Amino acid sequence: MTTxxxxxxxxxxxxxxxxxxxxSADARRPRRGKVADLAAVLxxxxxxFWVTCRxxxxxxxxxxxxxxxxxxxxxxxxxxxxxxxxxxxxxHSDQMNVPDGVNLMANTSVLSxxxxxxxxxxxxxxxxxxxxxxxxxxIATATAWYFLLSRILIGSRGPAWLGAGFCAFAPAMVSHANxxxxxxxxxxxxxxxxxTLRLGEPGRWLRNGVLLALxxxxxxxxxxEILLMTAIGLGVVIGVLALGRADLRVRTRPFLAGLAxxxxxxxxxxxxxxxxxxxxxxxxxxxxxxxxGYSSDLASFVAYxxxxxxGSPRTAAGLAKNPTEENSFFGWALVVLxxxxxxxxxxxxxxxxxxxxxxxxxxxxxxxxxRFDNKGTGVPGPWxxxxxxxxxxxxxxTRWALAITPIIxxxxxxGAERARExxxxxxxxxxxxxxxxxxxxxxxxLPIVPTPLPVAHLDPVPTFVTSGxxxxxxxxxxxxxxxxLPDSTYAEPLRWSAxxxxxxxxxxxxxxxxxxxxxxxxxxxxxFGATPRPTSSFFATIRRTGAVPPIxxxxxxxxxxxxxxxxxxxxxxxxxxHEDALRRGMTELTGIQPAFTGGVWVWDVRxxxx
Numbered sequence: 050m051t052t053x054x055x056x057x058x059x060x061x062x063x064x065x066x067x068x069x070x071x072x073s074a075d076a077r078r079p080r081r082g083k084v085a086d087l088a089a090v091l092x093x094x095x096x097x098f099w100v101t102c103r104x105x106x107x108x109x110x111x112x113x114x115x116x117x118x119x120x121x122x123x124x125x126x127x128x129x130x131x132x133x134x135x136x137x138x139x140x141h142s143d144q145m146n147v148p149d150g151v152n153l154m155a156n157t158s159v160l161s162x163x164x165x166x167x168x169x170x171x172x173x174x175x176x177x178x179x180x181x182x183x184x185x186x187x188i189a190t191a192t193a194w195y196f197l198l199s200r201i202l203i204g205s206r207g208p209a210w211l212g213a214g215f216c217a218f219a220p221a222m223v224s225h226a227n228x229x230x231x232x233x234x235x236x237x238x239x240x241x242x243x244x245t246l247r248l249g250e251p252g253r254w255l256r257n258g259v260l261l262a263l264x265x266x267x268x269x270x271x272x273x274e275i276l277l278m279t280a281i282g283l284g285v286v287i288g289v290l291a292l293g294r295a296d297l298r299v300r301t302r303p304f305l306a307g308l309a310x311x312x313x314x315x316x317x318x319x320x321x322x323x324x325x326x327x328x329x330x331x332x333x334x335x336x337x338x339x340x341x342g343y344s345s346d347l348a349s350f351v352a353y354x355x356x357x358x359x360g361s362p363r364t365a366a367g368l369a370k371n372p373t374e375e376n377s378f379f380g381w382a383l384v385v386l387x388x389x390x391x392x393x394x395x396x397x398x399x400x401x402x403x404x405x406x407x408x409x410x411x412x413x414x415x416x417x418x419x420r421f422d423n424k425g426t427g428v429p430g431p432w433x434x435x436x437x438x439x440x441x442x443x444x445x446x447t448r449w450a451l452a453i454t455p456i457i458x459x460x461x462x463x464g465a466e467r468a469r470e471x472x473x474x475x476x477x478x479x480x481x482x483x484x485x486x487x488x489x490x491x492x493x494x495l496p497i498v499p500t501p502l503p504v505a506h507l508d509p510v511p512t513f514v515t516s517g518x519x520x521x522x523x524x525x526x527x528x529x530x531x532x533x534l535p536d537s538t539y540a541e542p543l544r545w546s547a548x549x550x551x552x553x554x555x556x557x558x559x560x561x562x563x564x565x566x567x568x569x570x571x572x573x574x575x576x577f578g579a580t581p582r583p584t585s586s587f588f589a590t591i592r593r594t595g596a597v598p599p600i601x602x603x604x605x606x607x608x609x610x611x612x613x614x615x616x617x618x619x620x621x622x623x624x625x626x627h628e629d630a631l632r633r634g635m636t637e638l639t640g641i642q643p644a645f646t647g648g649v650w651v652w653d654v655r656x657x658x659x
Contacts, residue, residue: 085206089195090188092210096218096499097188100226103504104180110504114372115228120540120547121157121559122230123175126182127547128153129163130170134550139164140325144551145543145558146579147528147616152331154322155575156560159231161270162186175547183226186234191217194458197239201246202459203466211490212462219454220354223499224375227356237268238279238455245283248307249300258310265315269322274444278452282406289402333563333575335442340575343370344416344432345377345450346423354378359496367423370447377414377450379457379497386493387457390464400463407456414450443575465490507544508624513647514545519553519619522653527618530556530654532631533592534585536578541623556615557585584611584638588631595627597634608638613658620652 104110111119124145131137131144139160143150153160162182163170170178194216198209216222216235225232244261248254268276290297326332335341349368353360354375369375379387387407394400417433419426432446465486472482513519519529531542540559557579563569564576579585584607590598612620622631622643632650636642639657643650 082206086195086199089206089210089213090192093188093191093195093214093217096191096214097184100187100218100223100499100502101180101184103501104183107504107506109506109509111507112227113503113505116505116507117537117540117559118228118373119179120544122159122182122228123179123547124543124551125153125156125158126163126166126170126175126178127551128158129160130167130178131551132160132164133167134171140322141330142551144546144554146560146562147554147556148614149562149579150331151558151560151562152325152329152333154326154329155332155562157231157272159271161267162231162234171550175544179230183230183233186230186236187217187222187226189236190222190234190238193236193239194455197243198459198462201243203462205466205469208462208465208469211465212458214458215461215494216455216458218499219458220357220360220378220497220499221376221451221454223356223502224354224369224373224378225451226502227373229373231272232275232451234271235275235455237264237271238275240264241268241276241279242283245287248311249297249304251300251303254303254306255310258307259314261307261311262314262318265311266318269315269319274448277440277444278410278449282410282452282456285406285409286399286402289405290398293398293402331562332573333561334571334573335437336445336575337564338570340445341436341442342416343374343445343447344418344420344430345369345411345414345447346420347415347426348422349375349377350379350411350450351381351384352378353380353496356500356502357496358498358500374445374447376447377411377453379453380493382493382496383457386489387460390460394460394463394467397463400460403456403459407453410449410452410456414447414453416446461490507541510545510548511621511623511648513621513649513651514553515548516647517549518647519621522619522655523554524618527616527655527658528554528556530612530615530617530620532620532622532635533588533625535559536585536589539592545623556617582611582614583607587638588634591627591630591634592625595630597630597637600634600637605638605640609657612639612654617654617658620654622650623648 098105104112128137128142128144132139139158140154141150141152145151159182163178166178166182169181191213194213195209198212199206203209217233222233241261241264244257244264247257248261250257265276268279291301346368349365352368353364355362355365355372356375357378357380359380360378365372365375365378368378391400391404412430413432413435415430415432417430417436419428419430435441436446468482468486472479472486475482523529529542531545533539534557535542535555536557537559542555543559546553546555559578561575561577562579563573565573565580581589583604587598587604587608590596620635622628622635625631632643635652639652639654641652641654641657643652645651
């Protein structure tokens with residue numbers, strides 16, 4: 050019941066007060082939005098440092114399950130700094146694999162990161178640059194997806210946070226954090242999606258085309274494999290949208306005009322680097338048949354990865370080639386949720402396009418033969434008909450499953466947004482809807498929450514390296530031969546070279562290069578490391594078995610020939626489990642007694658190679 054007094058305008062009453070309250074609420078919304086944005090980014094910071102915390106806490110540590118790739122990326126970070134400080138040629142280096150060098154465009158040279166990270170590399174060292182790259186890459190990826198989802202694709206911060214967090218910290222991403230910072234750093238992908246969606250703006254085809262070309266070039270110097278998957282994914286989704294939504298067809302002309310500008314600008318900027326990659330010194334013609342056989346096990350899609358809360362080495366045993374390639378481990382609960390989401394949102398053309406694309410990538414990841422529970426089924430996969438095609442012959446099939454991660458992240462975000470809309474439209478059932486949504490998400494996502502990466506402690510870089518004592522041996526273009534000779538299973542010498550800012554040139558190394566043996570099939574196929582030579586194979590046997598193979602006069606002649614080929618000035622042997630056998634093998638091959646200095650055994654082989 051009202052009274053005249055209560056109807057009268059006063060403090061807090063009437064149209065004027067309502068207007069003031071509305072204005073106050075409008076002012077609070079941006080502030081709440083900014084607070085939510087800050088909270089989202091802070092949560093990504095916490096997750097990024099959580100995953101890598103053991104590396105930060107152990108200054109002498111490396112990722113336990115992939116020390117070789119960490120050493121390689123430390124070398125790549127040092128190469129980027131060398132490009133800046135020495136004006137070194139960016140696409141090829143003679144500081145590894147002397148005398149042939151390494152085609153860095155055909156390897157993971159990450160120039161778009163290593164160049165701007167030069168101050169970090171110079172001030173704090175290659176390991177610190179690697180660690181910042183790894184940690185910041187995941188954080189930046191989550192942040193980029195968050196702003197794309199919250200500002201462009203969905204518009205709600207909660208669902209955007211959910212989808213972005215999954216895109217950056219899903220099991221596949223944490224698996225690749227074991228030494229693959231270029232793969233977990235996918236922060237350019239949301240930028241490519243954003244700029245692609247802007248291509249259809251009327252009157253801005255030139256500007257938008259150029260901007261898209263620039264982010265494509267940025268990604269090209271970070272990881273070409275991710276760029277290829279992004280291009281295929283965008284092509285499929287945009288094609289489906291163009292067919293399924295008539296309202297978008299009016300934007301076809303500016304879109305195609307902008308796309309033509311993108312192709313022209315990106316093609317112009319990438320023409321020379323890609324020429325070096327495919328036709329320059331050290332180029333190769335696709336991966337070996339063995340590597341192209343690395344596929345996803347059908348059973349792995351419902352299994353839990355070893356770096357997730359519900360996972361362990363036992364749950365992942367036999368379902369992936371190594372701990373770094375657990376690309377398809379989503380778990381039963383999440384697979385069921387994704388299927389339910391697609392059915393629930395089936396009226397959305399975007400959702401159907403994403404679901405079809407995810408299914409395509411899943412099938413491609415099965416490789417040339419479908420495997421289930423680490424056993425071949427005899428069922429051929431579509432990849433068998435595609436793996437020998439140009440470009441595709443350089444793709445590891447299991448990594449197609451990696452592209453499913455952002456697809457699921459988008460589906461989770463769309464599903465959470467639909468649940469939010471449903472709760473808002475049914476106030477009476479809002480609490481129940483939110484409870485069910487939270488329960489389902491926790492059941493599906495809690496088991497795959499990431500755990501910190503395991504770390505192994507490394508021996509410090511020998512004083513012989515850090516003091517520069519090796520310099521006297523490499524005058525005149527000579528190299529350092531490290532025992533065992535570095536390759537994909539032993540890359541410590543790359544870390545030593547990186548500590549010298551690549552001043553210390555290495556014979557052989559860990560990289561992708563052409564197999565120049567006459568028996569190579571196909572010719573010039575990619576090999577992890579340099580083509581084997583008699584002496585490198587001799588020491589690989591010692592490293593593998595701990596026993597010295599029989600040494601003959603022919604072995605000694607070949608050893609001298611190999612040392613001359615490598616332009617060796619000095620041979621060094623650091624701490625190793627088979628140190629005694631390696632030392633005895635080199636001494637008997639060369640007839641030179643080593644000296645122990647600066648933490649390594651040293652053979653001055655200049656008299657043999659002059």
